[in-house]
Amino acid sequence: MATAKIIALAGSLRKNSFNQAVITHAAQLAQQQGSEVEVISLAELNLPMFDEDIEAQGVPSSAQQLKDKLRSADAILLASPEYNGSITAVLKNAIDWASRTEAGATPAFRNKVVALFAASPGGLGGLRGLNHVRDILSGIGALVLGDQLAIAGIHGFVNDQGELTDSATSEKIAGLTSQLIDVTSKLKS
Ligand SMILES: Cc1cc2nc3c(=O)[nH]c(=O)nc-3n(C[C@H](O)[C@H](O)[C@H](O)COP(=O)(O)O)c2cc1C
DSSP states (O other): OOOOEEEEEESOOOTTOHHHHHHHHHHHHHHHTTOEEEEEOHHHHOOOOOOHHHHHTOOOHHHHHHHHHHHHOSEEEEEOOEETTEEOHHHHHHHHHHHOOOTTOOOTTTTOEEEEEEEESSTTTTHHHHHHHHHHHHHTTOEEEEEEEEEETGGGTBOTTSOBOOHHHHHHHHHHHHHHHHHHHHHHO
């Protein structure tokens, strides 16, 4: 099977982000399965708030980097924290920057296979926000897998080093990650 090139990111800037922990774990599993994976930290990328006036003066290098990385990937492992039943401003801002297309360029999300994760200390695991992320990404051409994973009570499954410690949760993450790799590899071959 052709090697899948995957970008992994989470919609949080928090140093001890649970969603970043989930996506880092998924990235490690994908690497073990032979995929080429790059984990992006939106905190490190430090994108400005999207503003067409800023864009008109020249796309900031952070936004260009994000766009280029997404364009060169086949698939995306995406963990979306839930704020007030929806997507975080941080993730929407990143999507807005990346969605902007220069003349002749390929839209960054077009035909990218996406596996959606959410993690929350709450009982629904961020499930409600995933519907919104799915809607947004599908609308800009991403191929979002029907299966998704919302992890409830995540604070009990991650240690102080940001490592996932629960084997049952790890197995669920592995299942969705494998599905992303399988679908992506089939599309590439
Ligand atoms: C403004 C705000 C709104 C939130 N709304 C929700 C919510 O609707 N559902 C939920 O499960 N958790 C909600 N939370 C709690 C987050 O799930 C929790 O802060 C989580 O740790 C965020 O993800 P992160 O650790 O990756 O940053 C909210 C947190 C904040 C700051």
